[in-house]
Amino acid sequence: MPVITIEAAKLTNEQKRMLVNELTASASNIMNIPEQAFFVFVKENERENIGVAGQLLADRDENTL
Amino acid sequence: MPVITIEAAKLTNEQKRMLVNELTASASNIMNIPEQAFFVFVKENERENIGVAGQLLADRDENTL
Amino acid sequence: MPVITIEAAKLTNEQKRMLVNELTASASNIMNIPEQAFFVFVKENERENIGVAGQLLADRDENTL
Amino acid sequence: MPVITIEAAKLTNEQKRMLVNELTASASNIMNIPEQAFFVFVKENERENIGVAGQLLADRDENTL
Amino acid sequence: MPVITIEAAKLTNEQKRMLVNELTASASNIMNIPEQAFFVFVKENERENIGVAGQLLADRDENTL
Amino acid sequence: MPVITIEAAKLTNEQKRMLVNELTASASNIMNIPEQAFFVFVKENERENIGVAGQLLADRDENTL
Numbered sequence: 001m002p003v004i005t006i007e008a009a010k011l012t013n014e015q016k017r018m019l020v021n022e023l024t025a026s027a028s029n030i031m032n033i034p035e036q037a038f039f040v041f042v043k044e045n046e047r048e049n050i051g052v053a054g055q056l057l058a059d060r061d062e063n064t065l
Numbered sequence: 066m067p068v069i070t071i072e073a074a075k076l077t078n079e080q081k082r083m084l085v086n087e088l089t090a091s092a093s094n095i096m097n098i099p100e101q102a103f104f105v106f107v108k109e110n111e112r113e114n115i116g117v118a119g120q121l122l123a124d125r126d127e128n129t130l
Numbered sequence: 131m132p133v134i135t136i137e138a139a140k141l142t143n144e145q146k147r148m149l150v151n152e153l154t155a156s157a158s159n160i161m162n163i164p165e166q167a168f169f170v171f172v173k174e175n176e177r178e179n180i181g182v183a184g185q186l187l188a189d190r191d192e193n194t195l
Numbered sequence: 196m197p198v199i200t201i202e203a204a205k206l207t208n209e210q211k212r213m214l215v216n217e218l219t220a221s222a223s224n225i226m227n228i229p230e231q232a233f234f235v236f237v238k239e240n241e242r243e244n245i246g247v248a249g250q251l252l253a254d255r256d257e258n259t260l
Numbered sequence: 261m262p263v264i265t266i267e268a269a270k271l272t273n274e275q276k277r278m279l280v281n282e283l284t285a286s287a288s289n290i291m292n293i294p295e296q297a298f299f300v301f302v303k304e305n306e307r308e309n310i311g312v313a314g315q316l317l318a319d320r321d322e323n324t325l
Numbered sequence: 326m327p328v329i330t331i332e333a334a335k336l337t338n339e340q341k342r343m344l345v346n347e348l349t350a351s352a353s354n355i356m357n358i359p360e361q362a363f364f365v366f367v368k369e370n371e372r373e374n375i376g377v378a379g380q381l382l383a384d385r386d387e388n389t390l
Contacts, residue, residue: 020116051215181280311345
């Protein structure tokens with residue numbers, strides 16, 4: 001039943017694969033719940049849809065995360 | 066005021082229409098709140114953005130949900 | 131894998147039981163995905179944590195929803 | 196640490212810029228937390244993914260919000 | 261239809277009242293949508309349920325936000 | 326900026342501490358973003374607020390997750 005959601009900017013498929021794999025494995029181990037019970041949603045947001053410190057990420061230099 | 070959100074993979078517009086209609090009708094009836102007060106958000110996720118049992122859905126065979 | 135979340139005010143356990151049962155059954159049927167694959171989270175919010183039309187629900191008369 | 200998420204239909208970049216700026220400024224002031232600590236996610240939804248009063252927004256006339 | 265959710269630590273009712281009022285007013289003005297169409301959910305989280313920089317907020321000194 | 330949210334049943338503070346620490350460390354490493362930029366929200370749900378396979382978790386035997 002646990003559901004993990006990660007809100008981020010754009011990611012590669014390999015990063016998404018690793019996130020799903022590693023976050024599920026860690027949480028499964030800590031919560032003592034089998035991996036089969038976990039869902040993960042990776043939410044990729046455009047930089048103009050993310051605000052940090054009152055500014056659009058798209059308006060800040062590329063390396064700001 | 067109630068808000069229903071459904072996280073899923075890709076759906077047809079007809080499925081989305083039926084989900085909004087039926088979920089609102091059921092919840093309205095159970096909660097004794099008029100349908101006008103309900104919002105529904107249907108969140109469609111790419112299969113490479115969904116993890117099940119530690120794997121990307123995109124890496125599992127097509128029929129896995 | 132689908133996950134349904136409903137944001138509402140306080141509900142009885144019977145209402146939550148019916149919501150989980152009926153919303154799952156409807157969505158399962160519409161999406162052609164077995165009920166076993168569905169998670170539902172019922173999020174109960176205090177009236178002073180809900181805003182409608184710019185006002186706290188707690189500041190509006192009891193019947194406002 | 197506060198995170199503000201706004202679920203809406205399509206918006207212009209200028210609207211998103213103003214939302215991030217003004218919502219962060221207001222919340223920072225009210226909560227007495229510096230703007231640097233705030234994240235904002237603007238979630239744009241297609242009209243066929245939003246339900247109001249049991250209907251898809253896409254099935255209602257353009258001015259319905 | 262827009263829904264604003266703010267994830268934060270504990271707040272006073274007066275702060276919640278002001279957040280609902282001001283965030284709705286700003287967003288209504290920017291999005292050109294009447295205030296009546298807005299829902300706001302204020303999500304208060306215990307400090308031991310919030311992580312910042314890999315630590316529980318409860319494990320960091322009181323002024324950390 | 327990344328935000329990780331985990332929806333679960335009741336957890337101990339030690340489990341929450343480990344989840345925040347390990348999920349942040351893994352995601353930071355995979356996404357090449359410093360841990361300082363991460364927020365985590367651990368959402369604990371009562372068993373009567375969680376539905377699995379159309380049933381309240383509270384109505385299923387204790388070991389069901």
